[in-house]
Amino acid sequence: MLLPRYVLAPAHLTGQTFGWQLNRDGLFLDCHETFQPDFDRDVEAAMDWAEQIIGTRQDWRHSRAGGPDQWTAVHTHKEPGAAVASATTDVLRGLEPGTLVVAVGPGAAGKSTFAAEAGIVTVISLDSLREEISGGDAGDQTVTPAAVERQNTLLEWDLSEGKTVFLDSTNVEAHVRAALVGRARWHGRPIVALRFLPHLDTCRARNAARPPNRQVPADVLLWQHDLARAATPQALIAEGFTAAHDVVTPL
Numbered sequence: 710m711l712l713p714r715y716v717l718a719p720a721h722l723t724g725q726t727f728g729w730q731l732n733r734d735g736l737f738l739d740c741h742e743t744f745q746p747d748f749d750r751d752v753e754a755a756m757d758w759a760e761q762i763i764g765t766r767q768d769w770r771h772s773r774a775g776g777p778d779q780w781t782a783v784h785t786h787k788e789p790g791a792a793v794a795s796a797t798t799d800v801l802r803g804l805e806p807g808t809l810v811v812a813v814g815p816g817a818a819g820k821s822t823f824a825a826e827a828g829i830v831t832v833i834s835l836d837s838l839r840e841e842i843s844g845g846d847a848g849d850q851t852v853t854p855a856a857v858e859r860q861n862t863l864l865e866w867d868l869s870e871g872k873t874v875f876l877d878s879t880n881v882e883a884h885v886r887a888a889l890v891g892r893a894r895w896h897g898r899p900i901v902a903l904r905f906l907p908h909l910d911t912c913r914a915r916n917a918a919r920p921p922n923r924q925v926p927a928d929v930l931l932w933q934h935d936l937a938r939a940a941t942p943q944a945l946i947a948e949g950f951t952a953a954h955d956v957v958t959p960l
Contacts, residue, residue: 714734717779717781718778741755807873808901809874810875811886811889816912816933817912817919821834821836836923839856860876869896886940902940903953912930
């Protein structure tokens with residue numbers, strides 16, 4: 710049985726009124742005026758409104774293929790801890806060899822699952838490095854400085870070898886991304902940002918399903934989510950990335 714296809718898009722409603730329109734299988738379902746003056750927060754509010762109409766939480770895929778922005782709802786029957794990144798790995802097609810692909814997103818956003826399902830040859834995972842250095846505990850934050858140093862050493866080596874690399878860490882802070890852009894430019898490599906930003910409730914549910922030593926504190930998860938929300942594709946391009954994409958959901 711196929712689930713209904715819901716599409717949420719900004720729309721000119723009437724006169725000078727702009728807002729959101731929700732369609733189901735191509736047929737008009739409902740509309741609502743703009744919720745918030747800030748566009749990113751307006752998108753989040755529109756999703757909450759749409760989910761109230763649909764009756765369940767949804768994962769939203771952003772697209773702008775030959776037209777305006779729109780978000781397609783993809784309801785999944787997976788457990789709360791499961792990620793839904795596999796349908797978006799198409800963004801990696803046609804990557805120039807030697808590209809540095811940088812994940813940008815809070816904890817439990819689906820970055821590692823994406824890397825595994827995308828079949829990227831070289832993945833540098835900060836969690837894996839923490840596990841290696843600590844002797845088995847990927848959640849041991851006391852070894853994070855050593856893990857970051859090791860990450861940078863591996864990244865330098867792989868870029869010098871011309872490998873396509875996926876950097877699997879949060880990278881939500883602008884100064885961290887600036888250093889990565891500078892490193893890619895030094896090696897003459899393209900650098901692509903993939904923003905992972907499911908709804909905050911989705912991140913919280915996935916985070917709660919993790920082993921206790923891997924769970925991100927609630928305040929840190931919120932901080933990471935807020936920073937990732939500010940890192941829009943337009944902002945990432947302005948930072949110097951060759952390309953930037955929303956991969957899982959925009960909010």
